[in-house]
Amino acid sequence: MQRIFSGIQPTGIPQLGNYLGAIRNWVALQRDHECIFCLVDMHAITVWQDPAALRQQTLAQTAVLLASGIDPHAHILFNQSAVSAHARLGWILNCVSRLGWLNRMTQFKDKAGKDRENHSAGLYVYPNLMAADIMAYKATRVPVGDDQRQHLELANDIAQKFNHDYGVDFFPAIEALIPPGAARVMSLRDGTKKMSKSDPSAQSRIEMTDDADAIALKIRRAKTDPEPLPTDPADLPARPEARNLVEIYAALAGMTVADVLARHGGEGFGPFKSALTDVLVETVVPIASETRRLLDDPEHLQTVLREGATRARAIAEPVVSEVERLVGFLK
Numbered sequence: 001m002q003r004i005f006s007g008i009q010p011t012g013i014p015q016l017g018n019y020l021g022a023i024r025n026w027v028a029l030q031r032d033h034e035c036i037f038c039l040v041d042m043h044a045i046t047v048w049q050d051p052a053a054l055r056q057q058t059l060a061q062t063a064v065l066l067a068s069g070i071d072p073h074a075h076i077l078f079n080q081s082a083v084s085a086h087a088r089l090g091w092i093l094n095c096v097s098r099l100g101w102l103n104r105m106t107q108f109k110d111k112a113g114k115d116r117e118n119h120s121a122g123l124y125v126y127p128n129l130m131a132a133d134i135m136a137y138k139a140t141r142v143p144v145g146d147d148q149r150q151h152l153e154l155a156n157d158i159a160q161k162f163n164h165d166y167g168v169d170f171f172p173a174i175e176a177l178i179p180p181g182a183a184r185v186m187s188l189r190d191g192t193k194k195m196s197k198s199d200p201s202a203q204s205r206i207e208m209t210d211d212a213d214a215i216a217l218k219i220r221r222a223k224t225d226p227e228p229l230p231t232d233p234a235d236l237p238a239r240p241e242a243r244n245l246v247e248i249y250a251a252l253a254g255m256t257v258a259d260v261l262a263r264h265g266g267e268g269f270g271p272f273k274s275a276l277t278d279v280l281v282e283t284v285v286p287i288a289s290e291t292r293r294l295l296d297d298p299e300h301l302q303t304v305l306r307e308g309a310t311r312a313r314a315i316a317e318p319v320v321s322e323v324e325r326l327v328g329f330l331k
């Protein structure tokens with residue numbers, strides 16, 4: 001059975017893009033994979049986080065994942081900092097990865113913007129730690145949204161260079177599993193920017209804890225253009241906001257974009273937005289209410305994470321100890 005590793009940063013409440021790009025896929029992959037899911041708190045602090053908020057968000061995300069259908073008994077769910085093997089391998093991979101490779105990472109450029117000099121060194125080397133997260137478990141498949149494609153190519157380059165530099169065949173190749181639809185959900189305020197839980201505007205995203213009123217309001221206010229919906233999918237690329245809403249609808253309703261346009265093409269955004277709100281409410285509201293129920297018992301959520309960390313450690317520890325031996329650390 002192939003081993004899956006995937007992570008999400010506890011930087012806020014999971015948003016619709018996290019759900020459609022990653023979490024929904026995680027739930028499905030549990031059927032025929034050995035899965036390790038991680039709340040990557042060490043990645044979260046690459047951008048300053050209020051400590052109390054970080055603790056709370058780690059629990060809230062755990063609740064959303066459980067409410068979405070992650071099974072923490074058949075699989076593993078834990079927070080990254082609880083397993084020190086990530087940090088140890090992360091350091092070794094900092095020494096394998098090349099500055100030239102990191103310089104090409106577009107996410108750093110997007111997140112740092114023009115103010116590059118004032119960002120943490122952690123934000124810059126983050127893709128090396130992400131490679132370590134995967135490689136500490138010798139995971140072979142990583143389900144992610146499209147925005148992580150480049151980081152996974154880098155992880156493969158690092159794995160290959162490690163094998164080459166130390167003359168071993170130790171780390172396996174890593175395959176990115178990117179869903180065919182809605183792999184990049186865009187902001188509701190700007191169809192050219194991806195939806196993110198760390199975007200300063202809460203109006204830019206649907207959060208997986210939103211209630212029906214909040215969803216309806218955000219969709220009503222979502223940016224659109226003045227034309228009715230096209231009937232031909234070829235007209236969508238030039239209209240990023242329309243395209244985003246149609247793709248979200250298609251992903252939630254299990255339809256193709258062409259099917260959605262066959263049904264709604266020619267309509268104004270008013271009726272389409274109301275149909276979109278209905279499918280969103282159908283998916284999000286049950287997850288939101290189960291999340292609230294789980295958050296009433298934070299002790300239980302902490303126990304889930306602690307038990308997950310113990311089982312994660314049992315897999316990662318021998319792998320990372322062997323890496324330390326291979327690079328020549330005296331044991």
Ligand code: ATP
Nearest residue numbers: 009011017018021144145183184185195196197198
């Ligand atoms: P942040 O803004 O803090 O980076 P984020 O919303 O980008 O938060 P991450 O924790 O970085 O979320 O990513 C978790 C998973 O969700 C990754 O697999 C990522 O590819 C996926 N993902 C994030 N945003 C989107 C999106 N807009 N569409 C599809 N998938 C996404």
Ligand code: MG
Nearest residue numbers: 009147196197
């Ligand atoms: Mg992100």
